[in-house]
Amino acid sequence: MSALSAATAIPDTVADVAVADPATLLFASIGSIALSDALAWLAIGAFVTAMVLEWLDAVDPARYLAAGAWVVFGVFWVTLTPHYYLEVKSPIETLLTVAALPLCVYTGYLLVRGRESLLLLSKAVAIMGVIYLPAETIPVVRTWLIETTAAQTHFGMELLGHSPGIETGLNGYQSRFAFDSDETVTGRTTYIIMSCTGIGSMAIFGGLIGAVKAPIKRKVAPFVLSIGVIWFLNLIRNVFIGLASPWGWFQQDAFVYVVTEFMGAPVDRTSYIVAHNFIAQSLSIVALLGITYLVVRMLPEVLEPLEDVLYILTGTEYDLSDALGQEMRADGGAGATTTASGTEPAAEPAATDAESDAASEADTDSER
Template identity: 70%
Template sequence: MSALSATTAATVPAADFVATGTMSPIPAVVGQLGLSDWVAWIAIGTFVAAMALQWSGAVDPARYVAAAAWSVFGVYWLMLVPYYYGHLQSPLETLLALAALPLCLYTAYLLVTGRESLLLLSKAVAFMGLIYLPAETIPVVRTWLIETTAAQTHFGMELLGHSPGLTEGADGYMSKFDFDPEKTVTGRTTYIIMACTGIGSMAIFGGLIAAVNAPLKRKAIAFTSAIGVIWILNLSRNVFIGLASPWGWFQQDVFVYIASDLMGAPVSRTSYLVAHNFIAQTLSIGALLGITYLVVRILPEVLEPLEDVLFVLTGSEYDLAAALGEEGHPGGGAETSRSDQRSAVDSDAASGSDSDDD
């Protein structure tokens, strides 16, 4: 994210956000929501409406409402592209945000044309939003998450021999690591924002786990395991970026060239960009895959929405249970019915006949 302005790097430390966030960077309080926050709430509210319709047995209306929700969700991500590109200077997040709109619109199209199984994925997104958005928009929860994460990150720094102290960041929270700019290499520091709490990743897995039908005990074990791993990895990531930025761990010429000449960032911001935008984000992808595998081993039911994610991305059907060596989805009869339903829809489409979903 963009650095805070500093009159002189030697006397006033510039500060970078430590973040991999997905929601609006504007502190959102009730009555003062940013436009992207409003669009997010509308999308999630529509997902919840679709979930309620499906629960009541109105499956066809649920598909159309869910399709509308996916369309709004895609617009939300498109709205964040300028932020990821201009402020975060994050190529990865910019590309993902750009890809989100066509993928969401394609998901909406699949729902409208009869892919009922996508209602489960839509339900998962509804739960994700219900976990994340209140934390994003309720001030007391937001403050507690940010300041607790900052304190825990500072404790991690102390374990490695650094104790800069905490001071107020640009957003008003006690979340900035108060390194002395005259004693560090770059004169910069970082401060924690909402996205640094790991709540985004927690919401993803929480939504998937909440959406599937499975015994409560296994769902609780899967949720606890995922949250625990995310918490540890997220704090480690914050400590890494929080130390790399002021101490200039990546101020080598090749990285300086990439950050300043290619990305247009100040030279002093190089270590932050390398640590955050390249190393941490790349490792985050691997971490998410690893956590997904852990959750799947405990709760194979989450394979069902994941198979639909892969179908949206590739257009091909996958049997993840077979690929991962699972014996099959618990309640295999339901899974067989879902596959039969897909085949029936495809067969009707091929023969030109109308299905009950049309």
């Protein structure tokens, strides 16, 4: 959830938001709508309370409270549908917000019906919110994230031979790339907002990793890996969109036709929409799947909440640990492990002499 105001192109400033990845859809734009803001805080507060109740062994109250939290969470996403359809013009994000309500309501229904395993997924969402909301709501942290991301993106542009400089964007931060509109193809530029920092995606993996039962030492490596990969790919994406928009990389007739006729956007915004809404967001989904696979190989416990996600989407039970050859280690790593963990199964205890003699006699009797 993000209190970001998802800025769109405005004729007199011709600036677009640099990027907002699909994973950050989990944390998008609530500050621009008071109702959404209230719903987001209410949902995360309920998820956190349910997590505490489960920790206190009050499982039934935790289930019912988490069920209500999921319903509120679904309503929160629906309130953002007009924003993503009319302003951001993102087909992927619009579809996800529309689908969120029935999926969240169904999750709440399953919890009420007794599917306690969903408390783990609810806990993951609670931790995601706890990670993200301070970054979003504490001004000094928010400013640092946005302006640092803008500076890093500008450095990436400089490596490719572009040095526009950075100026104050519509959001009030030093995050707008100061391309000269008279020298670029489209006369447009982009600026960085909170969702461009990748903090939403980082919070998602932080929530999943933090929610499962495993020793801290086994959680550190996948957490560091996921954060590092997200940061690097997010930087590449920011640079890509930041250059594609002003220099009109996708101003071809076919793209212009789709953007203007079916999305009602200005001609000069075509490159931004193609780069941001179509290419970057689609590749982000692929990247998130790849990062998830790497995390699962290192921390198989993460498969448990992912199996529940698949059940919610398909109504079918899946055993991802068997499919991927990973053994769930919710016991904290004790006992036998598969070759994926790099160790051999624990040896069986040797039979006693009495047991061996009894076995021999039994074999002899069977032969008679």
